[in-house]
Each structure stands twice: as structure tokens, then as C-alpha cells.
Amino acid sequence: MWTQNKMTLPIMMMACISHVHPLFARRTMMTTAFSFSSTNSAITTASRGGIRKQQHHPFSTTTSSSSEEEVWNRAAEEIDPYSEEAKLNLSNFYKRHNIDSIKDAEKDHKKLLRLTEQVLSWNQRLNLISRKDCTPEVVYHRHVLPSIALMPLVLKSSHDTDDDNNNKNNNSQPLKIVDVGTGGGFPGLPLALLLPHCEFTLVDSIQKKLVAVSEMAAELDVENVRIHCGRCEEMYAEREGRMEHLGKYDVCLGRSVTALPRFCAWMYPLLKKQQQQQEEDCDGEEGRLIYIIGGELEDVVESRIQSDTYLDELLDREEGTSDKRALIFMANDVE
Numbered sequence: 001m002w003t004q005n006k007m008t009l010p011i012m013m014m015a016c017i018s019h020v021h022p023l024f025a026r027r028t029m030m031t032t033a034f035s036f037s038s039t040n041s042a043i044t045t046a047s048r049g050g051i052r053k054q055q056h057h058p059f060s061t062t063t064s065s066s067s068e069e070e071v072w073n074r075a076a077e078e079i080d081p082y083s084e085e086a087k088l089n090l091s092n093f094y095k096r097h098n099i100d101s102i103k104d105a106e107k108d109h110k111k112l113l114r115l116t117e118q119v120l121s122w123n124q125r126l127n128l129i130s131r132k133d134c135t136p137e138v139v140y141h142r143h144v145l146p147s148i149a150l151m152p153l154v155l156k157s158s159h160d161t162d163d164d165n166n167n168k169n170n171n172s173q174p175l176k177i178v179d180v181g182t183g184g185g186f187p188g189l190p191l192a193l194l195l196p197h198c199e200f201t202l203v204d205s206i207q208k209k210l211v212a213v214s215e216m217a218a219e220l221d222v223e224n225v226r227i228h229c230g231r232c233e234e235m236y237a238e239r240e241g242r243m244e245h246l247g248k249y250d251v252c253l254g255r256s257v258t259a260l261p262r263f264c265a266w267m268y269p270l271l272k273k274q275q276q277q278q279e280e281d282c283d284g285e286e287g288r289l290i291y292i293i294g295g296e297l298e299d300v301v302e303s304r305i306q307s308d309t310y311l312d313e314l315l316d317r318e319e320g321t322s323d324k325r326a327l328i329f330m331a332n333d334v335e
Helices: 067-077 084-096 105-122 136-148 151-155 188-194 207-219 232-236 239-245 260-267 274-279 311-315
Strands: 007-009 034-036 176-180 199-204 225-229 251-255 288-293 307-310 325-330
Touching (some): 084 311, 105 188, 105 207, 188 225, 207 225, 225 232, 232 239, 232 260, 260 288
Parallel strands (some): 176 251
Antiparallel strands (some): 288 325, 307 325
16 A cells, blocks of 8 residues: 555645645545645545445436437446346456456445446536436446456456456566546546556546545545646656656556547656566566547557457447447557
């Protein structure tokens, strides 16, 4: 667990900083003072909340009418997130990707429901996701599950095992994962929730969203997340940041952040390089970029893809539920 070193400042005095942003501890109101931890710190834990066993969530609103969103909503409305079917689907997902021996689907399903409720609650105060789409079904099926779909890709290596070592690199160190453009915490927060032995850094330039993300993490007792408020290029602009982040990440994540070639250029300095591993006499692997995207791709991008898998295939959902796919690039392919 990362050590903690807290200090308190009024929220109005908070400013984005160029190094990894300290984590916000639990607050009761958006307008109260909050504490934050040093760079190598875990979010302060908070008491657990109960799961609301209900079919119609009080945070539900009307849904959008655009064609893509209608496809998502029709699929989501077929399965209640609180149902046994939803829990069974998560269990089958684990079995299909050979991670059922290290994951408990029943416990994880409850965690994902609590996360869904946190997103619904916070979305009443600020737009983590579109308020037109803020129903339990849409949050769970359109945001939470697509994030979880990346789990087998995050854990995949050339030395796959079915035990807890899947959460570590080949040098027996925890996997270091950075989610750039995390927004409301996707895909990084759901993955951090279910992969406690991996270390996650969530990056975004919008401070108020990161306040919500760190609050949700505290409520869910997620201790393996830290926050950077600012641009990812700032993470390695200064000497301290270079030591902490330059070439240090096993996996970089993104979800429809910007044009993919630009995003690749941003991620390249953060990823571990094969040559770097050899020079340091490490048995670790080259870093990977995993990116969720929909629509057509440029030829220059397609020529460098190592893996291209639709989220529907990963989740074993009906084809056409979403046009989103998960692309994998090795570090040297995003230079």
C-alpha cells in the first residue's frame, strides 16, 4: 500500500500541478475542505455502503434518442444490473477468459453495483457522463462493463498464469497502469476496483471530475489509485516526474480521448520499452497501449495494431450491441 502524508487546503484554493496530483481524501460535501496525500499515496479508505436492491433507481432520467445510444440502451434494458442474470454473465466472462480462479464473480458484481450507484449519485452534481443517459442500466452496461472487458487484455502476457501473478509483471512487481483522459473514472476505476494488486494512475485535466473519482474510490475502499490533475505531458516534464513516470508503465489505457495518432504520441514516453528492460537487466515485457474506440481507423493506425477485438466479443454479448473495440499497440509501435 502506498504511504500516506496528508495536508488540508480549502477547495477554492486547489490548483492543478505539474507532477502527479495528490489524492483527495473523503469529503462530505463539495464545498467543504478536503485533504490530499503525497504523490506516492493511496486514497484514504471510507466506510462501505450497502447495495440498493431495486429495479428503478431514483437517479434514473430519460434516455437519449440518437441511433447509437438507442442501440446501447435497448441492449442494456434487457438485463437488470441487479439481476441474477447480470451476476451470471460476469461469472461466465471470468470463466471464458480463464480468470475465474483468481476472481469471485459474486463479490465483484456487488462491487460493480456499488460503483454504478456512486456514478449515479455524483452525476446529479456534475456531468461525469451524459445526464440524458444516467440510468443504472446504461451506467452499468455502457460504462462499467466495457471497462471490465479490458481485464483479460490488461492481465495478458507471454507468461500467463491462472493465479495472482496475473496482477504482476514478470519481475514480480505490481503492474503499473495509467489511464489518460479518465473523465469520470473510466476505464481505470472499475479495473482498479477489481485488480487491487495493480497500481493505477488516473489522469485528467478537469479537476472537479477527479474530485468525484477520488471520492468514489474512497467510498469503495479502493487503495491502489492515485490522481494526476493536468495534461499527461506534464507528468514527465520535470526531473521528479521523469524519474516517476518516464518509461515506467506496463499498460496505458484510453477511451475515445482524442485522435489516436496524437494519443499514441502522448503515451509513448510513459510506456516501458524493450530496450530499456534489457539495459536494466529486467525480465519484464514491453509496455502496451490499450485503447477503446469506435468507427473507422486511419491506415497508419491499422498497420500498427497488435490486436483488435470488439467489446461485444470480449463480453460475449450480442453482436452489434456496441461498435466499440479494444485496440492493443506495443510501445515501439506507438513511437
